[in-house]
Amino acid sequence: MQARSPTTAPGGGGRLSVLQRHLTAVPLSGQVSSATYAPNFCYTLDNDLLTTEQRQFYEENGFLVIKNLVSHKDIDKFREVFERVCKKELTAPGMVVMRDVAIAKSEFVPDQKAITKVQDFQELPELFEYCSLPQIVQYVKCFTGPNIMSMHTMLINKPPDAGKKTSRHPMHQDLHYFPFRPADRIVCAWTAMERIDRSNGCLVVLPGTHTGELKQHDYPEWEGGVNKMYHGVRDYDPSLPRVHLTMEKGDTVFFHPILIHGSGMNRTAGFRKAISCHYASSDCYYIDVKGTTQENIEKEVIELALKRYGVEEILLKDAWMAKGRLVQGERINL
Ligand SMILES: CCCCCCCCCC(=O)SCCNC(=O)CCNC(=O)[C@H](O)C(C)(C)COP(=O)(O)OP(=O)(O)OC[C@H]1O[C@@H](n2cnc3c(N)ncnc32)[C@H](O)[C@@H]1OP(=O)(O)O
Ligand SMILES: Nc1ncnc2c1ncn2[C@@H]1O[C@H](COP(=O)(O)OP(=O)(O)OP(=O)(O)O)[C@@H](O)[C@H]1O
Ligand SMILES: O=C(O)CCC(=O)C(=O)O
Ligand SMILES: [Fe+2]
Ligand SMILES: [Mg+2]
Numbered sequence: 001m002q003a004r005s006p007t008t009a010p011g012g013g014g015r016l017s018v019l020q021r022h023l024t025a026v027p028l029s030g031q032v033s034s035a036t037y038a039p040n041f042c043y044t045l046d047n048d049l050l051t052t053e054q055r056q057f058y059e060e061n062g063f064l065v066i067k068n069l070v071s072h073k074d075i076d077k078f079r080e081v082f083e084r085v086c087k088k089e090l091t092a093p094g095m096v097v098m099r100d101v102a103i104a105k106s107e108f109v110p111d112q113k114a115i116t117k118v119q120d121f122q123e124l125p126e127l128f129e130y131c132s133l134p135q136i137v138q139y140v141k142c143f144t145g146p147n148i149m150s151m152h153t154m155l156i157n158k159p160p161d162a163g164k165k166t167s168r169h170p171m172h173q174d175l176h177y178f179p180f181r182p183a184d185r186i187v188c189a190w191t192a193m194e195r196i197d198r199s200n201g202c203l204v205v206l207p208g209t210h211t212g213e214l215k216q217h218d219y220p221e222w223e224g225g226v227n228k229m230y231h232g233v234r235d236y237d238p239s240l241p242r243v244h245l246t247m248e249k250g251d252t253v254f255f256h257p258i259l260i261h262g263s264g265m266n267r268t269a270g271f272r273k274a275i276s277c278h279y280a281s282s283d284c285y286y287i288d289v290k291g292t293t294q295e296n297i298e299k300e301v302i303e304l305a306l307k308r309y310g311v312e313e314i315l316l317k318d319a320w321m322a323k324g325r326l327v328q329g330e331r332i333n334l
Pocket of ligand 3: 154156158169174261262263274
């Protein structure tokens with residue numbers, strides 16, 4: 001019996017032990033099943049849940065869709081909670097309610113029609129329940145290991161496009177926003193709250209791009225405007241092969257923070273809803289983004305923190321330290 005040792009050393013004791021297991025290809029526990037062997041895997045950890053085919057798929061593509069993972073009953077509950085948030089019947093410290101840039105300056109309408117996304121609902125138990133769903137967390141563990149933090153929470157209510165294509169989300173890598181590493185121990189779970197396809201702006205992914213580097217991000221030069229902090233990869237090459245993820249209500253995609261992805265415009269009259277959480281191993285450690293491509297997002301976050309809360313002298317990592325919540329295991333570095 002060999003127990004998986006949690007990493008403690010910033011810089012990747014975890015990476016090393018994963019590597020050692022790859023080199024020896026020894027099954028992790030006494031149980032021998034095809035899923036416990038990890039010949040050359042590094043984006044997934046040894047586990048008893050994913051099949052070898054599923055692991056292989058994530059290793060190669062940087063994402064994995066699990067059909068029907070969240071019940072319609074739970075989703076309907078989250079939808080009701082969201083509606084109450086829009087009506088201001090429910091609120092929570094730190095929660096950010098955002099309107100689409102195309103309608104932000106129009107007359108205020110206090111219902112969901114005005115709201116594009118709710119972020120940072122970690123203090124609202126009725127929504128945070130999503131992040132703790134056991135069937136989600138058991139998959140997350142295959143990427144993060146046993147000490148699991150939720151770092152970023154969102155309910156996205158993509159509006160019918162107001163005619164300026166501002167409902168699009170430019171192609172980006174989520175790691176651009178994250179001042180913690182290693183990237184391979186971070187994963188996003190994103191659940192469709194209804195059928196989502198190309199017509200209402202599904203996720204679009206560039207398979208395999210998770211093996212690349214974190215790229216420079218800027219605001220795309222879009223005529224109709226871009227939402228606050230919706231940075232896109234600079235010089236996005238539209239000829240790269242992409243996959244549109246059509247998903248049914250309850251389907252959940254897990255994806256790597258370096259995977260380039262975005263979402264198209266919503267051409268329907270309905271508000272396209274998805275709920276998501278970014279998780280990280282609490283063994284991850286914060287980095288200083290000064291002098292890196294992430295300096296521009298740190299600057300924006302600092303400006304917003306000053307404007308919104310009047311706080312000065314913070315770093316990008318301080319914002320994340322405040323948002324992170326332990327979901328399972330032990331809180332170590334983050
Ligand atoms: C730490 C970063 C997040 C990490 C994400 C991890 C990966 C996920 C990738 C993403 O999702 S990236 C997008 C993340 N976006 C944000 O975090 C932005 C969150 N939104 C906000 O903080 C607020 O909605 C915002 C500050 C933009 C506006 O809130 P307010 O309550 O101040 O709105 P208000 O209606 O009072 O408008 C104030 C000004 O903001 C403008 N505004 C409002 N909504 C906007 C919008 N959506 N885009 C651009 N500008 C906007 C509005 O026009 C107005 O401009 P003026 O000052 O010129 O009059
Ligand atoms: N210049 C750009 N920079 C960054 N991202 C972009 C750029 N142009 C388009 N995108 C993004 O690329 C993705 C795919 O865009 P596209 O508009 O083709 O998709 P779609 O609307 O889902 O499908 P289609 O319009 O082809 O039916 C979207 O996430 C979109 O926001
Ligand atoms: O359009 C969406 O639902 C997802 C957008 C996205 O990738 C993000 O917010 O990080
Ligand atoms: Fe994203
Ligand atoms: Mg399009």
